[in-house]
Amino acid sequence: MKAPHFEYEKPATLADALRLLSAGGDNAKVLAGGQSLGPLLNLRMARPDLLVDIRTLPELRACEDDADSVTLGAAVTHAAIEDGQVPDPTHGLLARVAQGIAYRAVRNRGTLGGSLAHADPAADWVTTMVLLDAELRVAGADGERVLRVEDLVEGPLSTCLAPDEIIVSVRLPRLSADARWSYYKFNRKPGEFAEAIAAVVHDPARGVVRAVLGAMEGAPHVIPDPHALLGGDIDALAADIVTRSGFAPDTYEHRVHAVTLRRAVAGLA
Amino acid sequence: MTRIALKVNGQAVERDVAPRRNLVDFLRDELNLTGTNVGCEHGVCGACTLEIDGAPARSCIAFAVACDGASVRTIEGFDDDPVMIELRAAFNAEHALQCGYCTPGMLVTARDIVTRLPDADEARIREELSGNLCRCTGYVGIVRAIVSVMAARKSSGGGR
Incomplete structure (x- = not known):
């Protein structure tokens, strides 16, 4: 099937994206890689009035690497993790998991933050990030908050994120050399x-x-x-x-x- | 309608599109590029696989509006590509297609395997091909065609 009608916005900054989501209320949805939302739209299981495209927001692409942890931008793709284009504090766990996600054509578009926000129980990152006790930085209209991934998922395809919140990054503790x-x-x-x-x-x-x-x-x-x-x-x-x-x-x-x-x-x- | 500007097979294209228009329908219906086939329409079968910004992607779950500024390459854009020339000959020689519906997507994925994973063994090739469904051949000829191109490139020192 084809997706139903929706409006589309591609804001230039995270602040603009948050404003669009707040104004859009419950019927605005975040679009990142679109590898889960695209099928849901085509199957008409999702019928948002507005899609806010955050895939290329620079705030969601930045990665940081320090002594204790690595922070990955939420819009980093599975393929970038598979190929080692971003730091990996787990001695290969992230690349191994990434390589097993769907298919390469999907991994080239699908994002880490999008997978977590979608919260499919069978998805790899939700389980992996709970295993690693990762933390999310989440931005909303009232500012930012930090959330353990363990506290994110409330049920199948259901999280504690508000409709106008966006996952900015994922912080992973660094595993020791002999882990x-x-x-x-x-x-x-x-x-x-x-x-x-x-x-x-x-x-x-x-x-x-x-x-x-x-x-x-x-x-x-x-x-x-x-x-x-x-x-x-x-x-x-x-x-x-x-x-x-x-x-x-x-x-x-x-x-x-x-x-x-x-x-x-x-x-x- | 939203105005988009993108490159398709090297040509600049500017059009008004409805946001709900997926990329494959845009290419087929607006640009008359009918080489890319529409299969399952939810990202599973791989028939619509093409390249967006140099990397394979599903065009049935990509919206044209979200490809503003992108560079798209469809099967029609690979006519002169050296790897694709070898793959076409190998698909022919190994009977790697029957009805041909999966073939454009299969070739785009095959080219990605040959260029990205030049040392892949048959098991890895099959794993990488798992996102492209063929209901005719049983995959034996397809895998053989990819293996033969990789072997020929290695022995000729062609590498990538």
Whole structure:
């Protein structure tokens, strides 16, 4: 199908974009790479009156690299991350995840911030950024705020962002030199939406162990006691973790998430 | 209507477009460039793949209005491209097409693989091709065609 009628604005500054969104109310939508919003418009699942195109705003393209963290502009594309054109504080996790997102033609346009704001439960960045305990800088009409990605997603395609707020950048803590990570995504065809995601990061020098289940029904599930995953009977433990995350035992979803978690943990070795 | 100015296959183009007009319909209906095909219209099948600013993109989910200032290259713009000349010959030799509907998008993706990943093995080629669906060939001929172009370029020292 074709997209329904909408108005289109391409502001030159972030301040102008915020003004347009505020004036547009609930029926104005942010357009970045358009790789999720484009399909939703064509399928007529989204019917905004106004699209505000922020893809080329300079404020959303800047990256910073300091001793403790890296800040990536929200409009950085998956392909730029895949190709190492922006700093990566994770020793390759970001590039690895980026390479598995959809297809190259999509990665060339789709953006980090757009994926987070869209909040598809099966999307890679939501799970990855919760794993890394990343923070968002969000701009709105009343100024800026900082938000943990863990607190962003409220449900499928639903976040705590107001309609007139824009994600400006994502701040990622720098992993130590001896940190290990593992990311496993289960899908039946490369590039399709994940049926299950599991990811683990172990950074002894910073005292960090985090493990996350993705492709849930809503927000990623942060596993409450991830230390247990580093030793012991992983089969029973994975099944128990997946049950406690909300999936009923003996269902397909339970099995696929449990296998995915086991493979992610095995990949950490 | 919004006025846009862009380059299409090297030619400057200026037109008024409705914001809802997607890029592929703009190219086909306004510019009579019918080489780019429309498939699923939600970014999955790859039939509409072309280049925007030198990188492959889906033209069914890109809006023409958002391509103001961009440089677009469709399959018609690759006539004299050396890599595409080799790929066309290899697609022919390896029977890498039947109905031809996926072929323009397939060639744009194939050219991206050959130039961006000159050392890719067959598994990686198949992974990179996963965003372009062909309902005829079973992909064997397509993969073989890409492999043969990459091998020929390597042995001739052509590299990129």
